[in-house]
Amino acid sequence: MNISELIAYGKKYLHTNQVNILLSELLGYNPLEIYLHLENIIDEDKVNKYKKMVKELANNKPIQYVLGNVNFYGLPFYVDENVLIPRFETEELVENTLKYINKLFPNKDLKAIDLGCGSGNIGITLKKMNDNLRVTCLDISDKALNVAKKNARLLNADIDFVLGDMLDNINTKYDIIISNPPYISENEKIEDIVRDNEPHLALYASDNGLYFYNKILSECKKNLNDKFLIALEIGMTQKEDVINLAHKYLDNIRVECLKDLSNKDRMIFIYSV
Numbered sequence: 100m101n102i103s104e105l106i107a108y109g110k111k112y113l114h115t116n117q118v119n120i121l122l123s124e125l126l127g128y129n130p131l132e133i134y135l136h137l138e139n140i141i142d143e144d145k146v147n148k149y150k151k152m153v154k155e156l157a158n159n160k161p162i163q164y165v166l167g168n169v170n171f172y173g174l175p176f177y178v179d180e181n182v183l184i185p186r187f188e189t190e191e192l193v194e195n196t197l198k199y200i201n202k203l204f205p206n207k208d209l210k211a212i213d214l215g216c217g218s219g220n221i222g223i224t225l226k227k228m229n230d231n232l233r234v235t236c237l238d239i240s241d242k243a244l245n246v247a248k249k250n251a252r253l254l255n256a257d258i259d260f261v262l263g264d265m266l267d268n269i270n271t272k273y274d275i276i277i278s279n280p281p282y283i284s285e286n287e288k289i290e291d292i293v294r295d296n297e298p299h300l301a302l303y304a305s306d307n308g309l310y311f312y313n314k315i316l317s318e319c320k321k322n323l324n325d326k327f328l329i330a331l332e333i334g335m336t337q338k339e340d341v342i343n344l345a346h347k348y349l350d351n352i353r354v355e356c357l358k359d360l361s362n363k364d365r366m367i368f369i370y371s372v
């Protein structure tokens with residue numbers, strides 16, 4: 100088949116822009132270049148791969164899983180069905196955490212742990228942006244941890260990995276704990292494409308979505324150095340509850356909540372004073 104025929108095939112099932120994205124990825128062209136090479140014959144392996152991708156997209160599989168990658172903070176992360184697709188809001192968590200680190204611990208060698216690392220997007224990005232950090236990525240899912248390990252390899256990031264249930268069996272002390280834990284309450288209505296494709300282990304939490312904030316904040320004292328930063332992504336209605344949990348379990352702290360670009364309460368930063 101030539102490119103023109105591939106476009107016609109794709110358009111039977113998908114929007115033109117989806118076809119363009121798939122072909123760009125498959126052929127390594129930018130979308131304009133595709134239309135300059137319409138007569139080019141594409142080898143059979145690629146044609147079969149393309150047809151498979153078209154079917155997956157037509158069946159509402161998220162495009163990031165179909166392509167097997169996502170851009171997070173300017174870095175290419177491999178993703179598959181074993182991990183949450185990294186979100187824009189989490190880029191904001193990383194960006195603000197880097198600012199807090201610079202403010203609280205300028206030019207210091209630091210230890211950080213990313214709890215519920217999924218694809219490793221948070222921990223690996225922190226390491227790539229601040230080489231003073233020694234980063235551990237932890238997840239309870241060995242399949243997710245394998246994705247994170249693959250990303251660390253692909254992105255050439257020196258990261259420690261731990262399979263575990265949050266801080267239960269961790270004895271090391273850290274300067275920074277960061278987490279985007281599951282925080283959707285079990286009866287909350289979410290988009291079908293999310294519910295039907297992304298791992299439920301990455302999405303849902305009991306106690307109205309607060310289970311992991313309670314778990315992390317109640318357990319973390321043993322794992323924190325005297326001077327510390329905790330950075331948490333939260334659901335937009337969870338600000339007050341998470342702030343209350345922070346004060347319930349930790350003394351001598353300052354707690355700040357930041358909004359995301361959609362003006363929703365999204366990040367909690369807790370640091371020692």
Ligand SMILES: C[S@@+](CC[C@H](N)C(=O)[O-])C[C@H]1O[C@@H](n2cnc3c(N)ncnc32)[C@H](O)[C@@H]1O
Pocket residue numbers: 182183184185186189214215216217218219220221237238239240243263264265279280281282300301302
């Ligand atoms: C919301 S996802 C976040 C993934 C990634 N950090 C991100 O920001 O895109 C939550 C992650 O927590 C992990 N998780 C769920 N329960 C856990 C537990 N008890 N201990 C450690 N990780 C857990 C899930 O496997 C999932 O990878």
